[in-house]
Amino acid sequence: MTVLRGKRRVWTDLWQAVLALFLAGIFLLPVYWMVTTALKTTIDTFAVPPVLIFQPTFEHFLAVYTEGPVLKSLLNSLVIAATSTALAVIIGAPAAYVLARFNFRGKADLWFWIISNRFISPIVVALPFFLIARDLRLLDRHPALILVYLTFGVPLVVWLCVDQFRAIPREVDEAARVDGANLGQVFLRINLPLAMPGIAVAAILAFITSWNELMFALVLTSTEARTAPVEAANFMTGFGIRWGPMMATGTLIVLPVLLFALLVSRSLVRGLTMGAVK
């Protein structure tokens, strides 16, 4: 009897392992294909049946590097996403603290309003943003996108940080107040350091979202402040698609995001659902 049950367990483990491998294969294959295509010679890319084992070449990465615009766009993306994220944290974290600690009239409405920014389609505000940025002479300049990306950065930070601040016991605040600290000091010196893990997660998610954004970037930038996704989308225009450089660009855009995503894998879902799911 026990032998039979043991055998059954081995079989269960085995088919679970096989199915797991299959799932992993499906979800990783497209990314794997992109990276390998970036490393293949153009002849290998067009080969049918596809070449699975090949001598990797860095010619496409080298081409992307020497040509320049992709590198510049990556730098633009970095500057814009990092600045916007920093601003979102500076603006969002204190608000989250107040929402976590104080009760006031209209709090629920304020709450709902902040979160509802998640549901507004970018196309709704892309049109006015374009006209406003044009009038302010901000088109194709970094500040335009940095400000616009706060529309999702601030709500994201507020939502994720409120939970974090709630987890800090109120007694800590009260003890500091007794010692004569004012609210600003209590927030900055005591709560902020304690909430750092949650703030870091929120910051990473805000960064990923800004880094990945296309529509606003397409509308608000053209040459100077053009971000990496716009540059990547540009490979699809004109004659003759250059698959190698295109996939090399894709790889350069995606790799940092994947590293970040792995760092916050546990909190990613909570961030994406705005906390609807813990």
Add this chain to the structure above:
Amino acid sequence: MRHKSRVNWPAFSLIAPAIIVLLAIGIYPLLFAVNISFRQYQLTKQYLGTGYVGLQNYITVFNDPLFWESLLRTGQFFLLTVPLQIVFGISIALFIDGIRWRPLSFLLRVLLVLPIAVTPTVVGLIGRLLFNRDFGLMNYLLGLLQIAPVSWLGEPVPAMLTIALVDIWQWTPFVALVMISGLAIVSPDVLESGRLEAGQGWNLFWHVQMPYLLPGLTAVLILRTADILKLFDMVFVLTRGGPGVSTELVSVYVQRVGFRVFDLGVASAQAILLLLLCIVLSRGYIRLFYREVEA
């Protein structure tokens, strides 16, 4: 006891920046869009001026078959993708939840995060590669099954299937992760007594585990509805709405009217209608599902 009506200035000063910023970049552009939607606003015909035209733009939208077709197409896309994402997502969640070897289930949960994070623009580019008619992997795999190559991006129905498949690839892991956290709430005691009452397999799932998944399912439906109404980048790169207008989802269409035809008045009217639709749908969902959970 403190008076509730007294303003706590220090606290207010901490929250004020967030409110001001969201008013400036959240509410003001919306009002701006409402304003434009009542104006003549064609960037390529500036000589027409930007005067008020009343409901003219909205009437144009209501009489524009392309707008309604793009909405219908978005609905079709929703029906093609979301039910499958939910079925696959729940199946994968049940599978991962049932894995006894901890490292393996942990590894799978981490892997599931990756597709969600991949830049949608790049997802579109990868789609171009995999679904290429001549040397794409999809047609090669079909060839192994003796199926003739499909012109995935060159014909209307295959093109729609392509963007649906890509969306299913990217967002099934998200549904699975939400469902995994739902299943994690079911306590071992509940599961054990459920086994005694409902037995194994389907009965156990439907009567014992499913109720715990409903809140997550509501969240998934709301978010997927909002995200599909927003969906732009992946489709824009993969098909540009083509061939013809066969994959022109509503956001892609509004973007075309706004930034390739440059009729901002009409595009704003479309965008406002889209926003209203999104609000109505998500409210409807919340009411529908939370009642079911309470009952």
